[in-house]
Amino acid sequence: MLASIATFALTGVDSREVTVEVDVRRGLPAFTVVGLPDTGVREARERVRAALLNSGLEFPLQRITANLAPASMRKAGTGFDLALAVGVLVASGQVPAGAPDLTAVWGELSLGGVLRPVRGALAGALGARAAGYERLVVAVENAEEAALAGGLEVLPVPSLTRLVGLLRGRWRPDPPATRPATQPGSSPLPDLADVRGQQDAKRALEIAAAGGHNLLMVGPPGAGKTMTARRLPGILPPPSFDEALEITRIRGAAGLGDGRLARERPFRAPHHTTSPQGLVGGGPVPRPGEITLAHRGVLFLDEIAEFSRAALESLRQPLEDGVVEIIRGQRSLAFPARAMLVAACNPCPCARGAADCRCNEVDRLRYARRLSGPLLDRIDLICDVQPPPAAELVARVGAAERSAAVRDRVVAARERQARRLAGDEALCNGHMDGRATRRHAVLGARGTERLLGSVEAGTLTGRGHDRVLRLARTIADLAGRERIVAGDVEEALGYRLVSPVEIAA
């Protein structure tokens, strides 16, 4: 008899439907799996056999052939166990043939017949919903995450025995428990008020958050660069439901999720020894890289000068396009990669701080050049992070502004931009290209005069010009002004990043 069961395979951060066809007929007892299975999938035969027998079910002593369709796609992982087991049960007549209609199953089996969770439950559930299934059977641990997809019934099943009960119509599981999503604001995210001093970094962080500008923090080790950068997700606007779903799906696919809906933006801080593949994703079975894990959130590169040049260069395209394309053989995969970049480095190679620095100008320039020019071109702001003076360290806690207050201003500025940029490709000022910048960042006579003054003084190049306009636009948006005033331009000039390419001349 032939059975056909729907399941899903994780491809990067998305899922793809796989139909498991099982044929059981007379012949020498054998169990063959075809359809480009890897070792993990072939081992499923042993798990399925043991799980069936240990659950008091029958493993037919007949010739069993299973095909994973589409047969041309390589299959990896352990998520096919459950579909194979159900296929064998249906094909050997142990459960009614029509029982699994409009039902997809996804899970790994233990030898004892217990359902184990798989990575990417939300991606699978979204795939099942899109493919028109009404029910999805998953392990109990996966149920909450899968249920976030909505629009289909998620059936948490603890074991193969229970599943047979369900298919025979003798048992119904309780709907998956949903714990309340963490509320924004009440979250355990670190608060900006905990950072003493750092007025310059805080202001730069606010501008960066408001306009979606990438930021470079410069300061000696131990000054608080990482601590300050970690506060950025807390002042970015809370993710919309769709964004939260995206974040949860990616986290789940990478095996990092806790099953709940993500209510805060991710913050990823890969170490500087991370390979290009680790940053942008890849591998024989493509896995998302750090920039994808930071999608809709913040990618923090500490000690950016220590990253390999290849790693930094690999980030350039994703930062520009918001997506990573991975090409493997005939298939290409797209990973979302819309993240804000915050980089940090020391002011000079000796990293001793201004007072004891022994570097000469050439050393400093050489160090600055190590930061890949093309990547720096994507960074709009630079800020200064110095160890706070002793007086700040003992100052009253709570004197500083809280993240929530800053976030309110950021949200207002973002709304302003969204209205202005409606219909444009860019979603915020930081993403505006040259043409959009010129259209939306119009200066008055005095602002123009300030900008031209800097060009004439030789301190501003054409490259830096657009950067300053974008920053000035955001500074005005933060102040709730449509008009960009001269003071905005001057502040923007103060924060602009001068790339080493410009300094060379």
Next chain:
Amino acid sequence: MTGACDACLRRGYLVGRLAARIAAMLDRPGKRVGALLSLPEEELVEAVAGRSAGDPAALLGGFEAAQARAEMADRHVRALCRHDGRYPPQLLQLQDAPAVLFVSGEGDLGLLAHDSSVAVVGTRRPSPYGREVAQDLGRGLGVAGVPVVSGLALGIDAEVHRGCLTADGLAVAVLACGPDVAYPRTNRRLYERVRERGLVVSELPPGQRPYRWSFPARNRIMAGLARITVVVEAADPSGSLITTQFATQLGRAVGAVPGQVTSRVAAGTNNLLKDGAAVVTGPQDLLDELFGSQSDEGRAARAQAAAGAIDDPVQLRLLEAVEASLGIDGICAHAGVPVREARAGLSRLERSGHVRRDPLGGYRRTAVPC
């Protein structure tokens, strides 16, 4: 007069053709061009290429003045020979003065003959102090309308040109390669800026790459053009000291900026001072030397150099804080302004040239008086 006569042009191109052979002969440490470049054509060819090379005409391989002129026009290079009235007369004091100068850039050719140019040279690896002084000299002289001659090398040379251009001054860069070759590559944007407003000069024809020998040869031209040669930071021995040797031979004034006695790059300049070079602590010393401290010209130049004074108290406090090399937060605290105003104020100071920005965003006080 069109700038260069055919004979001089031919001589200029001959030196260009021989450049690689001269290099093969001389480019070893310690070797100098010496009197080689003063030899007449046949002897020069014989000295460089040997008797077997035959006559210079063959070596020049059918040199056509018209063709050379067309090539120069293509590359926006002008030529100036000693028979042109605008050829700098002070250069002729050199026994091996180049027959022809190849010039690129939009500046006025007459500029080269200016009787009070100043050459400022120095190390390629200066300290921040050296950079500031160099830029300040360039700016101060530029403001006063004195042509500033340097070599477009990394370090001090570049800062001098930069300072001069900031002040909209008359910048003259003497290169060791063809005047249309931006060398070193790092300075190519600066090279373009010099060309936009000043002059780039060389004795080598367009397209020539630099050789080891052509750097000291270039130094003699810098010394020859300038009434005073100033060194801002140089090790001992160094190329900058070769320039001062040429200046001394020509009987021109030599100045040096005093440096820290423990600094390697101050050894050369401090030794010059021991040997009696004039002490230079700022552009004013040079203007006094050129025009006399009491002269009207001196006073006018001084007044111009002091232009751009700061009267806003907040700006002054910001400047003090930058000098104390506090971080941005420290600067805010010192000036008593919120960070937004501090950033805006600093960008105003940057525009007026009082502070300079480090590659990684830090601010540094320049030598511009306030």
